Amino acid sequence: MRSTGLRLAALYTTAFAVAVLLLGAVTLFSTRHALSGQFDRRIRSEAEAMLHEYGSEGLIGVVEAVHERDRTAGALDYGLQGPGGKPMAGRLAGVAAPMGWSVVAHGPVGREETVRVFKVALPQGHILLVGDDEDTIEALDGAVLQGFGLTLVGVVILGAAGGFALSNDLHRRLTAISGTAEAIIDGDLARRVPLRGSDDDLDRLAQTINRMLDRIGALMESLKQVSNDIAHDMRTPLTRLRQRLEASLATPDERSAAVEAALSDLDAILDTFAALLRIAQIEGGARRAGFRSCDLSTVAMTVVDAFAPSAEEQRQTLTLAPTGPAWVDGDAELLTQMLVNLVENSLRHAGAGANIRVSVSVSGGSPALHVVDDGPGAPEAERDRLFDRFYRLERSRSTPGSGLGLALVAAVAKLHGADVRLLDAAPGFEARVIFPAPSAATLNIDNAQSTGAGGRTG
Amino acid sequence: MKLLLVEDDKEAAAYLRRALAEAGHTVDHAGGGRDGLMLAAAEPYDVIILDRMLPELDGLAILRTIRAAGVKAPVLLLTAMGGIDDRVEGLEAGGDDYLIKPFAFAELLARVNALARRPPPQEVITDLTVADLKMDLLKRKVTRAGQRIELQQREFQLLEYLLRHAGRVVTRTMLLEGVWDFHFDPKTNIVETHMSRLRGKVDRAFDTELIHTVRGAGYILRGPD
Numbered sequence: 001m002r003s004t005g006l007r008l009a010a011l012y013t014t015a016f017a018v019a020v021l022l023l024g025a026v027t028l029f030s031t032r033h034a035l036s037g038q039f040d041r042r043i044r045s046e047a048e049a050m051l052h053e054y055g056s057e058g059l060i061g062v063v064e065a066v067h068e069r070d071r072t073a074g075a076l077d078y079g080l081q082g083p084g085g086k087p088m089a090g091r092l093a094g095v096a097a098p099m100g101w102s103v104v105a106h107g108p109v110g111r112e113e114t115v116r117v118f119k120v121a122l123p124q125g126h127i128l129l130v131g132d133d134e135d136t137i138e139a140l141d142g143a144v145l146q147g148f149g150l151t152l153v154g155v156v157i158l159g160a161a162g163g164f165a166l167s168n169d170l171h172r173r174l175t176a177i178s179g180t181a182e183a184i185i186d187g188d189l190a191r192r193v194p195l196r197g198s199d200d201d202l203d204r205l206a207q208t209i210n211r212m213l214d215r216i217g218a219l220m221e222s223l224k225q226v227s228n229d230i231a232h233d234m235r236t237p238l239t240r241l242r243q244r245l246e247a248s249l250a251t252p253d254e255r256s257a258a259v260e261a262a263l264s265d266l267d268a269i270l271d272t273f274a275a276l277l278r279i280a281q282i283e284g285g286a287r288r289a290g291f292r293s294c295d296l297s298t299v300a301m302t303v304v305d306a307f308a309p310s311a312e313e314q315r316q317t318l319t320l321a322p323t324g325p326a327w328v329d330g331d332a333e334l335l336t337q338m339l340v341n342l343v344e345n346s347l348r349h350a351g352a353g354a355n356i357r358v359s360v361s362v363s364g365g366s367p368a369l370h371v372v373d374d375g376p377g378a379p380e381a382e383r384d385r386l387f388d389r390f391y392r393l394e395r396s397r398s399t400p401g402s403g404l405g406l407a408l409v410a411a412v413a414k415l416h417g418a419d420v421r422l423l424d425a426a427p428g429f430e431a432r433v434i435f436p437a438p439s440a441a442t443l444n445i446d447n448a449q450s451t452g453a454g455g456r457t458g
Numbered sequence: 459m460k461l462l463l464v465e466d467d468k469e470a471a472a473y474l475r476r477a478l479a480e481a482g483h484t485v486d487h488a489g490g491g492r493d494g495l496m497l498a499a500a501e502p503y504d505v506i507i508l509d510r511m512l513p514e515l516d517g518l519a520i521l522r523t524i525r526a527a528g529v530k531a532p533v534l535l536l537t538a539m540g541g542i543d544d545r546v547e548g549l550e551a552g553g554d555d556y557l558i559k560p561f562a563f564a565e566l567l568a569r570v571n572a573l574a575r576r577p578p579p580q581e582v583i584t585d586l587t588v589a590d591l592k593m594d595l596l597k598r599k600v601t602r603a604g605q606r607i608e609l610q611q612r613e614f615q616l617l618e619y620l621l622r623h624a625g626r627v628v629t630r631t632m633l634l635e636g637v638w639d640f641h642f643d644p645k646t647n648i649v650e651t652h653m654s655r656l657r658g659k660v661d662r663a664f665d666t667e668l669i670h671t672v673r674g675a676g677y678i679l680r681g682p683d
Binding site: 270271274278290302306307309310313324336337340344347348387404 | 546558560638641651654
């Protein structure tokens with residue numbers, strides 16, 4: 001049997017049928033046992049009553065009693081024989097049987113009845129027979145057997161029908177799942193397993209499979225995006241590099257300057273590749289295994305301390321709002337790089353004279369990082385697109401940068417389960433990263449054991 | 459210095475051998491993991507340059523084996539681009555420094571030189587001196603020609619790094635890693651800015667410059683010859 005449902009149904013039906021058969025056999029046996037015991041007791045007590053009659057009324061009394069009982073419906077069968085077995089009275093008068101219990105056939109030829117007989121001797125050679133028709137028991141047996149037979153047929157029919165329906169249903173639903181898998185193998189990546197909405201185990205399985213397919217789809221999409229981006233955005237610098245090298249062949253005098261420029265072009269290209277690979281690796285999620293308790297304020301201090309002089313040189317200010325510790329579960333190195341990218345984004349695009357303010361907050365248990373500048377900001381429609389790889393605002397095309405800084409921010413935020421938003425600081429630009437509340441272990445951490453941005457030095 | 463280069467790419471190895479020899483080093487080369495392991499275990503080297511991806515034997519396996527065998531020579535690991543977790547793994551396996559491919563030769567040379575003359579780890583240094591510049595690590599005090607120089611914490615760390623590597627070129631990346639613990643490359647010129655502030659305090663008021671820029675490589679702190 002190739003169908004799991006059908007096999008299960010057959011198994012259960014067989015088990016039920018066997019149970020019904022066993023129950024029938026036991027019922028039959030115990031009914032028969034109880035009934036024949038009752039019969040025997042009744043026969044024996046009737047025989048005793050007759051003996052008692054004989055004792056008080058004599059033979060005449062017994063004869064009268066036999067006649068009277070013969071006329072009564074539902075009574076037992078009796079027979080009275082004289083000495084030598086001569087029939088005297090009662091239906092069983094002509095029956096020949098040994099003393100005590102026996103089963104004899106009795107009645108007109110062709111319509112004999114099986115009778116269970118108890119034979120006792122009366123004083124003076126007379127003999128008394130008391131018996132009962134065995135057919136009564138057999139009729140009862142028949143009724144029991146018939147009842148259980150019908151039940152058995154019912155069980156088998158219901159089991160088979162139910163099993164068939166069950167296996168049909170299961171088969172249909174499993175076929176839907178494997179059909180979806182086949183369609184995806186054939187390239188239809190948009191296919192999903194149809195849901196029933198019943199939220200049973202199979203429906204939940206289908207939901208899980210669909211979520212898995214969504215995730216795979218998203219990964220494929222991002223992979224495609226990356227290859228498109230590389231193909232598109234690397235062409236320009238590679239073309240420039242090629243032209244430079246060609247030109248250096250043509251003009252030997254300026255060769256070393258040209259080679260130097262080519263090297264710096266090449267470094268920029270390698271940087272872009274490294275950034276793309278890094279983003280891809282972060283998106284892969286393997287770094288999550290190395291998460292530890294990190295203090296955002298330590299990260300912020302390190303970054304502001306490192307970049308403030310550079311900001312000053314560009315006639316900008318970079319300040320850190322005073323703050324207490326804000327613990328998150330994360331990767332200090334990646335968090336540092338995320339903040340560096342946000343700060344560099346503001347340094348580069350906020351323009352001369354801009355004030356850039358980094359702050360760390362904890363509200364409702366959720367730690368957050370803010371980088372706010374008072375530069376020109378970004379148009380609302382384009383803000384979210386800034387997280388895309390290589391996306392740059394029109395007016396920023398001439399400023400240096402790979403267009404990957406905020407993409408990396410988005411990847412790091414996602415790895416940390418954080419929500420990153422670009423907002424209008426009216427006027428200016430605000431990047432806000434809201435982290436999930438840290439784990440209990442991180443919350444309990446002793447502040448002295450700060451692992452923030454410090455630690456290993458190369 | 460005597461160096462061991464374990465690198466399977468023939469062209470890259472040939473270029474590095476020539477360039478390192480030009481820089482005054484003696485270079486042994488192993489093209490595979492097994493040769494590399496044998497040489498590293500048998501010969502005393504000042505620095506071992508070890509590629510992570512090798513035929514026959516993985517670079518990390520070699521590193522663990524020679525460390526287990528008691529080889530103390532500093533090891534510079536060369537790792538593939540994008541392996542952001544490789545650094546930690548490499549350091550844990552007993553590596554002393556790492557460099558991501560592709561790299562500038564100046565970077566490799568600076569790191570090899572920095573590794574080779576590392577003072578033995580058990581030696582505790584309490585002050586660093588170059589010419590008339592003195593740094594007291596315990597009191598965290600810097601003087602030049604007897605004059606006190608006030609430095610901010612990060613400037614102090616930067617100067618300490620330069621002093622510890624006095625007479626050797628330190629690159630921008632080495633400083634980012636060693637002073638800021640930044641293991642990525644910021645696009646902003648933070649090293650240059652901090653360095654120019656430091657020079658303002660250490661060199662400007664004095665006749666001889668101690669901190670020099672090495673074009674295309676980095677910085678060097680050295681006394682007048």
